[in-house]
Amino acid sequence: MAEWLGLLPAFPLAGFLALVLTGGRLPRRIAGVIGVGSVALSFLLALIVASSYLTGAAEPVTVTLWTWMSAGAFAPGFSFYLDGLSVVMILIITGVGFLIHLYSTGFMADDPGFARFFSYMNLFVASMLILVLADNLVLLYLGWEGVGLCSYLLIGFWYDNPANGAAARKAFVVTRVGDTSMAIGLFLLFSELGTLDIQQVLSVAGAEWEIGSGVAVAAAALLLGGAVGKSAQLPLQTWLPDAMAGPTPISALIHAATMVTAGVYLIARTHVLFELAPSVQLLVAFVGLLTLLMAGFTALMQRDIKRILAYSTISQIGYMFLALGVGAWSAAIFHLMTHAFFKALLFLAAGTVILSLHHEHDIFRMGGMRKRLPLAFWSFVIGSAALTALPFTSGFYSKDEILLAALAQPDYGMLLWLGGVLGAFLTALYSFRLVFVAFFGPMHFIQEADDAHHGPVREITGIPMALPLVVLALLSLVGGFIPVPVDAVFASATEHAEAHPSVLLHGIMIAIPIIGVLISWLLYGERQGAASQRQRFATMPGAGFLQRLWVNGWYMDALYDALLVKPFVAIARLNRHDLVDQGVTFSSFLAQVGNRLLVLTQTGNLRWYGVSMVAGLVVVLAIGAWL
Amino acid sequence: MESIPYEHGLILAAMLFVCGLVGVLTRRNIVFVLLSLEIMLNACGLAFVVGSARWGDAEGQAMFVMILTLAAAEVAVGLGLIIQMYRRFQTVDISVLNEMKG
Numbered sequence: 001m002a003e004w005l006g007l008l009p010a011f012p013l014a015g016f017l018a019l020v021l022t023g024g025r026l027p028r029r030i031a032g033v034i035g036v037g038s039v040a041l042s043f044l045l046a047l048i049v050a051s052s053y054l055t056g057a058a059e060p061v062t063v064t065l066w067t068w069m070s071a072g073a074f075a076p077g078f079s080f081y082l083d084g085l086s087v088v089m090i091l092i093i094t095g096v097g098f099l100i101h102l103y104s105t106g107f108m109a110d111d112p113g114f115a116r117f118f119s120y121m122n123l124f125v126a127s128m129l130i131l132v133l134a135d136n137l138v139l140l141y142l143g144w145e146g147v148g149l150c151s152y153l154l155i156g157f158w159y160d161n162p163a164n165g166a167a168a169r170k171a172f173v174v175t176r177v178g179d180t181s182m183a184i185g186l187f188l189l190f191s192e193l194g195t196l197d198i199q200q201v202l203s204v205a206g207a208e209w210e211i212g213s214g215v216a217v218a219a220a221a222l223l224l225g226g227a228v229g230k231s232a233q234l235p236l237q238t239w240l241p242d243a244m245a246g247p248t249p250i251s252a253l254i255h256a257a258t259m260v261t262a263g264v265y266l267i268a269r270t271h272v273l274f275e276l277a278p279s280v281q282l283l284v285a286f287v288g289l290l291t292l293l294m295a296g297f298t299a300l301m302q303r304d305i306k307r308i309l310a311y312s313t314i315s316q317i318g319y320m321f322l323a324l325g326v327g328a329w330s331a332a333i334f335h336l337m338t339h340a341f342f343k344a345l346l347f348l349a350a351g352t353v354i355l356s357l358h359h360e361h362d363i364f365r366m367g368g369m370r371k372r373l374p375l376a377f378w379s380f381v382i383g384s385a386a387l388t389a390l391p392f393t394s395g396f397y398s399k400d401e402i403l404l405a406a407l408a409q410p411d412y413g414m415l416l417w418l419g420g421v422l423g424a425f426l427t428a429l430y431s432f433r434l435v436f437v438a439f440f441g442p443m444h445f446i447q448e449a450d451d452a453h454h455g456p457v458r459e460i461t462g463i464p465m466a467l468p469l470v471v472l473a474l475l476s477l478v479g480g481f482i483p484v485p486v487d488a489v490f491a492s493a494t495e496h497a498e499a500h501p502s503v504l505l506h507g508i509m510i511a512i513p514i515i516g517v518l519i520s521w522l523l524y525g526e527r528q529g530a531a532s533q534r535q536r537f538a539t540m541p542g543a544g545f546l547q548r549l550w551v552n553g554w555y556m557d558a559l560y561d562a563l564l565v566k567p568f569v570a571i572a573r574l575n576r577h578d579l580v581d582q583g584v585t586f587s588s589f590l591a592q593v594g595n596r597l598l599v600l601t602q603t604g605n606l607r608w609y610g611v612s613m614v615a616g617l618v619v620v621l622a623i624g625a626w627l
Numbered sequence: 628m629e630s631i632p633y634e635h636g637l638i639l640a641a642m643l644f645v646c647g648l649v650g651v652l653t654r655r656n657i658v659f660v661l662l663s664l665e666i667m668l669n670a671c672g673l674a675f676v677v678g679s680a681r682w683g684d685a686e687g688q689a690m691f692v693m694i695l696t697l698a699a700a701e702v703a704v705g706l707g708l709i710i711q712m713y714r715r716f717q718t719v720d721i722s723v724l725n726e727m728k729g
Contacts, residue, residue, distance in 0.1 A: 604728030606721050610652050 004045060005063045005080045008090060009129040011042040012122040019119035028114050032105045035118025039101045039125055043094035050087045054485060058084070060199075062135055076196060081135035084485040088333055089132035089265060092340045096257045097125045099468035103348050104249040106465035107355060117157060117247070124150035128258050132265060137186050137196040140266075144182070144230070147259045148175050154254060155246040167245040174239040178229015182266075185222030188215070202272040209276050220277035223270055224284060231263030231317050234291040238556050240314055244306040248351030251306060256313045256347050257340040264320045264336050268329050271490060275327070285325020285409070289419045292318025294554055296426030300433070301550040304361045305350050308434050311553075312387065313343055315423060319402050322420060326413075328405030329490040335398035341479045342386035342395055345472035349379035352469070353438070356460045357446075358453055363434055368443030373459040377439050379469045384431040386476040388513045389424060394479030399424060403509055421512050428516025433524050440526040636677035643670035657712065657721045661705045668698045 015038030019031060026034070053061070064079035101121060108117050127146025134140035156168030190196050192215055193204050209216045227233070232240035243255050254260070267274060267284065274281045292315045299311035316339050323332035353369065353376050354361060370377040386395040403424075406416040450456045521527075523534050537543060549555065577585075601612075643666055650663025672691040679687025713719055 602728050604725030606724065607652055607655075614648065614652065 003063060005049060005061070005082055005133065006065045008042055008045055008049070008080075008094075008133065009126040011038045011045070012129070013126040014038060016119050016122040016126060019115050019122065022115070024113070024115040026115055028109070031115040031118055035115075035122055036098070036101045036105060038122055039094060039098045042125065042129070043098045046090045046094040049082065050091055053082060053087055058485070058488065064135075068139070073194060074190070074196075076136045076138040078139065079135040080133040081198065082133065083489050084487070085265075085268060085333065085489045086132050088337060088484055088486060090129060092337055093125060093128050093132065093258050096340050096344050096472075097121075097128075097253060099471055100249050100253040100257070100344060100348065102464050103252075103351070103468040104247075106460070106462050107249055107351055108247065111247075113157065117154075120150055120153045120157070121250075121253070124154070124254060124259070128262075131262060134198075136198060137189065137201070140198070140269075141183070141186065144226075144262065144266075145179065147254070147262065148172065148179065148230070151175075151243070151254050151259055154250040155243045157246050157250065161245075164245040167239075167242040171239040171243045174236050175229045178226045178236055178263075181222050181229070182226025185219055185226065188219050188222060192219070198269060202270065205276060206272045211276055212278060213276070216273060216276035217280055220270075220273045220280040221283070223266060223273065224280060224287075227263030227266045228287065229263070230266075231260050231321070232314050233263070233287050233317060233321055234294065235556075237291060237295065237314050238553070238560060241307050241310045241553065244304070244310050248306065248347060248354060251310070252344045252347030252351070255310065256343040260313060260317060261320065261336045261340070264317065264324065264332055267321075267324045268333055268486075268490075271324075271329050274324070281325055281327070282412070283325070285322050285406070285412075285416060288318045288321025288323075288325055289416055289423075290318075291315070292322065292423040293419060293426070296423050296430065298550050298553045299430040300426065301547055303364055305353065305363050305366075305434065305438065306347075306361060308363070308430060309343070309346055309350060312346075312427065312431065313339075315427065316343065316387070319399065319420065319423070322406055322416060323402040326405045326409040326416065328402060330484060330486045331398065331401035331405050333486050334484045335395075335402055337482070337484060338386065338394040338398045338476070338479045341472055342383045342393075342476040345379055345469065345476050346383035346387065348465075348469055348472065349376045349383060352376045352379075352460060352465060356457055357449055358457075360445075360449070363438040365445045366438040367441040367445050368439070369446065370439040371443070372446060372457055373439075375459060375461060375466060375469055379473055380435050380439060382473045382476050384435050386479075387431050388428040388517060390513055390517070391510055392477075392480075394476050397480035400509060407505070421509065424509070425512050425516045428513040429520050432517045432520035436520060436524040436526070630680075633677050633681040636680075637674060640670045640674040640677065643667075643673065646670075655720050655722055657709055657719045660721065661702065661709070664705075665698060665702065668694055668701075 015034050018034050019026070024031075060081065060083040062079055062081050064077045066078050068076050068078045101118070104117065104121065108114055111117065124147060127143045127150060129143070131140055131143025131147060134143060152168050152172040155171050156165045158164050186196060189201055189205075193201055193208075195201060195204065205216065205219075229236045240255060240260065244251055246255075274284065295311045295315035295318060299308050299315065302308045302311060316335070320332045320335050320339070323329075323335060353366070353373060356373055356376070357366065357369075360366065382393075386393040389395040389399040399420075403417055403420045406420050407413045409416055446457050523530055523537070538547075552558065647663045647665075647667030647670060650666065651660055654660050654663060672694045675687040675690045675694070677687075679685060679690075709719060712724070716723055
């Protein structure tokens with residue numbers, strides 16, 4: 001079965017080619033069938049491959065399709081590597097990807113760029129599969145850049161609006177910073193180890209490099225740079241909130257469930273390098289911790305439904321980084337999986353809300369939607385419960401594992417644990433703020449929308465859009481019981497001492513999200529006095545400052561703008577007439593001056609020509625006579 | 628018979644040539660330009676004849692016969708062009724024909 005691995009990305013790639021080569025001339029129905037069908041086939045194949053892998057020997061398999069390029073000792077193959085980690089990833093990508101494709105047929109039904117949308121989506125799935133199946137880092141980098149490209153194309157999908165183009169460019173440029181760091185990391189690995197085959201890199205590095213040696217630290221730090229860019233972690237997180245300019249299914253697929261977790265996958269895949277560089281690994285943990293707290297605070301103050309979810313995504317990936325940083329590799333992958341379920345659910349439900357309300361994004365202009373949009377309401381409740389890690393939802397199990405692993409960290413365990421718990425509290429606060437504000441309370445904005453659009457706001461459903469919501473809601477509830485078969489992958493990892501937290505700690509971890517939900521209800525719930533409670537917080541000293549700080553995402557955008565963008569633009573403007581060009585420009589200037597001078601002699605006057613000929617003759621004769 | 632010194636003949640030829648040249652360069656009427664050109668050709672012919680008399684060689688006189696033919700042909704073509712020019716521009720002033728300036 002494993003020999004069929006090559007077909008896995010081939011299906012969506014074929015779908016992409018079919019859609020792109022017909023250039024949008026296919027009827028919608030056929031374009032939809034190609035777009036969804038190719039991913040569905042891929043998903044079926046992934047199921048077959050996974051079941052045969054898990055029921056079989058569960059030994060890692062390598063399938064080499066062909067040698068990609070060959071230059072001396074450097075000969076990366078187009079080869080795929082299947083182990084527990086890739087099994088989990090391909091199932092998430094094709095499974096969640098299939099559901100989101102299906103949903104998109106409903107969401108994008110009236111869009112003029114229907115076929116273009118599905119072609120990009122298919123290309124994205126193909127690239128992502130190449131990324132997670134790659135046997136060597138060069139092929140991984142191909143997929144890595146491929147998903148970046150698709151992300152760019154899809155953020156700027158509605159290119160009529162210049163703001164969307166700017167958001168797409170920002171995402172592309174910011175992630176490029178990380179990608180450059182990663183490329184340098186690959187060069188370093190190749191020059192030091194002479195190979196980029198992942199398994200060889202890991203075994204050779206593990207055998208040859210000492211723990212904490214300079215080269216190990218450098219390699220791990222450079223790879224971390226790439227992961228930070230792709231996964232929107234501090235300090236390169238600024239692109240993700242703007243990436244919400246794309247269509248909502250894109251936000252669900254690329255900017256929540258799959259692509260942004262590529263950084264987590266990369267670190268997990270090369271975990272040996274990070275174990276060789278404990279300082280960098282600790283840095284991973286603190287990057288995750290800081291990011292999850294900063295994004296959590298920012299999410300508290302946002303009004304745009306998608307931006308709240310975007311900051312929440314940044315925050316949850318922060319949890320994954322925290323897990324990676326404390327060596328809880330499988331917990332990180334577990335959280336990656338459950339997060340893919342509930343965040344895709346939340347984004348798709350947000351898509352239903354946005355579409356039903358005629359593209360309204362502001363949660364304070366919603367309110368009372370639970371009666372009109374029951375499916376979206378229940379999806380949001382389930383998704384938010386999982387996101388908040390309320391007991392017995394999927395998020396509870398994964399976040400629990402991460403927090404326990406953080407606590408077991410020998411040096412900074414307590415600090416990391418406290419930060420994580422505070423983050424969990426914030427998560428509860430902002431996610432249920434969204435639920436209470438948007439779905440409870442007065443309905444007058446909905447009624448306004450009724451009047452404005454001459455008809456009651458109805459939930460836009462239909463099988464293609466409802467089925468993914470239902471399936472993802474189920475997965476968000478019970479996804480915590482899906483075993484993640486990655487233990488073998490991380491078997492070489494040094495096992496941390498199993499933490500045996502006291503009942504008190506466990507109680508705190510269960511209670512904190514519930515307290516968060518209750519406080520959220522006190523402040524935003526449908527009850528008397530909530531507004532006056534909010535008022536009391538708003539008038540506290542420093543509240544205005546904090547509010548401005550968090551609404552603007554800690555002014556990180558403004559900071560980068562002032563530090564990097566503005567100087568760069570200024571230099572570019574200064575050098576508008578490129579200095580290097582001056583040499584070339586001068587020669588053309590010389591030719592033009594010569595032309596202008598010689599044109600003067602061409603008067604068109606016959607006698608003038610005669611005179612010059614005679615004058616020339618006289619001069620020549622005179623010279624002849626003189627000689 | 629006292630022969631005319633050949634220098635005199637050459638000086639006469641040079642003077643005729645310069646007369647023609649000045650006419651070509653200064654005249655605006657193209658008919659006169661053509662006439663001046665004829666004078667220049669004849670000046671050349673005179674120089675050839677004088678040369679052939681000086682060295683007793685018939686080639687110079689043969690050359691003059693050729694120049695006569697050439698001049699006749701040139702006048703035929705030139706007058707044809709002048710008629711065309713007059714039809715087209717209603718003038719025989721060559722300073723009007725300056726359309727091909729750079």
